[in-house]
Amino acid sequence: MEATTHTVTNQPPPLVGYDVFSSDRALTEAVDRHTAPELLDGVREGLAALGRTAGSAQAQEWGFQANENPPKLRTHDRYGHRIDEVEFHPAWHRLLGKAVSSGLTDAWGQPAGHVRRAAGFLVWTQVEAGHGCPLSMTHAAVPALRTDPVLAAEWEPRLTSHLYEQELRPAALKPGALFGMGMTEKQGGSDVRANTTSAVPLDAEGEYVLTGHKWFCSAPMCDGFLVLAQAPGGLTCFLVPRVLPDGTRNVFAIQRLKDKLGNRSNASSEVEFDGTWARRVGEEGRGVRTIIEMVAATRLDCAVGAAALMRQAVAQATHHAAHRSAFGGKLIDKPLMRNVLADLALESEAATTLALRLASAYDSDTEEERAFLRLAVPAAKYWTTKRCTPVAAEALECLGGNGYVEESGMPRLLREAPLNSIWEGSGNVQALDVLRALQREPQALNAFLQEVGKARGADHRLDGAIKNLLTELADLDGIEARARRLVERMALVLQGSLLVRWAPPEVADAFCASRLGGDWGAAFGTLPHTLDLGRIVDRARADVTG
Template sequence: MAATTHIVSNQVPPLTGYDVFGTDRALTEAVQRHTPPELLAEVRGELGELGRAAGSAQVQEWGAQANANPPVLRSHDRYGHRIDEVEFHPAWHRLLGHAVGAGLTGAWGRPAGHLRRAAGFLVWTQAEAGHGCPLSMTHASVPALRTDPELAAEWEPLLTSAVYEQGLRPAARKAGALLGMGMTEKQGGTDVRANTTRAEPLAAAGEYLLTGHKWFCSAPMSDGFLVLAQAPGGLTCFLLPRVLPDGTRNPFAIQRLKDKLGNRSNASAEVEFDGSWARRVGEEGRGVRTIIGMVAATRLDCVVGSAALMRQAVAQAIHHCTYRSAFGGVLVEKPLMRNVLADLALESEAATVLAMRLAAAYDDGSESERAFLRIAVPAAKYWVTKRCTPVVGEALECLGGNGYVEESGMPRLLREAPLNSIWEGAGNVQALDVLRALQREPMALNAFLQEVGRARGADHRLDRAIRDMLTELADLDGIEARARRLAERMALVLQGSLLVRWAPPEVADAFCASRLGGDRGAAFGTLPHTLDLASVVERARPVAH
């Protein structure tokens, strides 16, 4: 019976065996645009290699395995000794090892390091997003450590190494190390100044014993952690190693692992310090200022990570609709489906172009670019991460019931999508940070306006949006309650200005018409039908062009 009736037809082949980097035109063009010409061949070569690996059946299987086999806490060994270790599936280690080997923790001091690392992060995390957490924290910890030259000299070569060594040993005995962080506590959350963890100074300069708890500690098997604690001089930043230099374990009691909505492959823990040895990073009482460089870098990774999730979701949706037939033709040729796919593709490209522009600003490092980042990063973090969940949800719907099934991979993307909006400060925190930059750092607004002003005169809808934004900036009445709206408007204007300058005319036109011109409904798939939607969809199709 089954042999004659169970005929499989009109099913979509898996999107596998492709170059995740090379088939992403928005990303490849951004890399070419921002990379110095003398480095372009090298950068494209390394990203192409990473992209082919990310799109391979083997790496996709690793991602599925890591997600399906979440980490397990081993609090004690068989004899009753407390060990506080987390056991990961081998696929997790393979993914993490490949990422470290590809330089995804080694941006600092490397030519075009932030751009090539951000592009690689966008490519590689499409295979599996959970292991991006230790990659991001390790990369972002370098600015904080550089406030102490001695610590930086000791740790930075290990953190930027291309060698991944799992297992708990003194960092000095390893060829590469990873760092996590422990900032938030039960009573404070984002309000880290409410932290109660105590830091008692020892006789040796810069050494302390920490006692307290951390409500969220990501990647607890890392070699060390940047943490905040209350020293005699106020809230201070510390580097707390998992294993002490003599090989003994630092007191680091993992009370439990969080049971999270998504990000299942990554361990997030509640931990207790009980006389745990740590070294001060920066001055006493200057913990927030010391850690702010790390926060800015991880916020950029939230933007990049959300752009990666969007890109993978849109690629899967367009791939499905290219092969799936219904009502007498393939879905991608149906006008309404084409409208949905084009709308999703616009959101994905805008996120990618913005993320790469921010990464290039890090590489530039000039005073004006640093000022631009001060306001552009929180605005981008607010808006791009907010757009991720609806984009992934709509892309899932393009697959119909097949998208709601775990084997499609789309549910994993959807569960992951809200994370970047929450991590490193949720929406209100980002919007208020935009206000803080506007009020305290006039150079930031000037740099932002110079950036968007480079596209003035190219599109009348963008010009009008810039004028409206300036009007809103001039009205300080009830500004805090309007902070989200302002952050959204600034992010959209910035995205529009970048697309007008660099994207094909059909992409820029569709973005400005729908995002800046007001000709758009509340849902995806409501673009003006007179636009060149077929070209927008074709540009985003995950095949070699």
């Protein structure tokens, strides 16, 4: 009998052909919880359709293609004319087109619009995260533009359109438009008040010319950008279109594309303005206040994006463990591997539950919910994005050597994981933002504590953590140096409160025991062995048969 030299056994099948939305219990339950009953069927139907596409082999191939073929800068055409265009692989445009047609830039003013969009963003980001950048900025530009009713009337229908067109031409002639932003400069970074880009008024109608640069300008092929520049009255927000109404190109010189650790499919660029036409948005000198609503919305998307990456990492890890055998049984049934998977699942569910709670606050738009968001968004952005990288790394390790190979998709998740912690203000910026809110907006702390207090008395470990947090908040000595520790505790207490109220008992118990009760090691897989870890892992698995 002839020997066989290459028989493939004990290799898990690819996680493909499943509904990314419907197989995510934490997400579906959050959508049910935060959506009015009369809207729920329609919302779930749309999200399930997007989930099936996200789990398809075709969509996953688009994700690989977009990252294996990064964008290319074309500064000049063959005749030497300056064109400043970025060439993307067709997969990038297919991903963007599906996202736009699914309403991922359309939430403002829609019933349950933010919950639906956040859930969709969480689902679709699991296919490929890079193209989420223009989606997020386009969605977030709407509240900033609303400070100028004329601009909002002109641009909002374009930004909320469900039609995508990639060509650069006057926005008025396109069925839909995408927006970017340019805030940071090389000398200032997050300190935008150090910006040097100048804005000189052309008339009394809000037209200016800009001269200067932007150190980070993502998605430079968007149709318009909100940027900050120094006007005679101080730092001001401006709208910069890529193409002027007469069809000529605005001065938008792309100097280079950034060579980034991850997020390879997305073009992040350095741009120069030299007599660039712009329209003022809001009053002179109030640029930060004008653009801050856009920043807050994109920060929420950072938290949603981190939850998406964690969810995909957990889905891949649990899928692998359910199909891979070692030492006489399935990996998923081994007590130590089950502990690791359950620990990862807790982090993922806590992030998802928190992200959807924040989205629901945007849908409510009451004074109390706005005050709650003022503290909860930077706290959530700080903590969930910090947790994303260790989750991705541990999930990769669950696949062993297979996880270290590009074909598994896990290295891309790991490279992508740190981005959301850096984008729209890194950890220190978020922590300092929380301190400012605590010092200047007492109603924000009241709203936060009211939300957390809804679970008081349900778990003694949560109660103890709330008490310790109140003690920490009462001590302002050396508060800036302690800011990260404080914000971490705020985020954990908020997550614990939400899970105690809404998650299954085994999930809430494990979270409170480990994250709040101190029965946890310094690495994943150190949960108390007496917990019901099997149910936590089963809940986290992606169902490829549904």
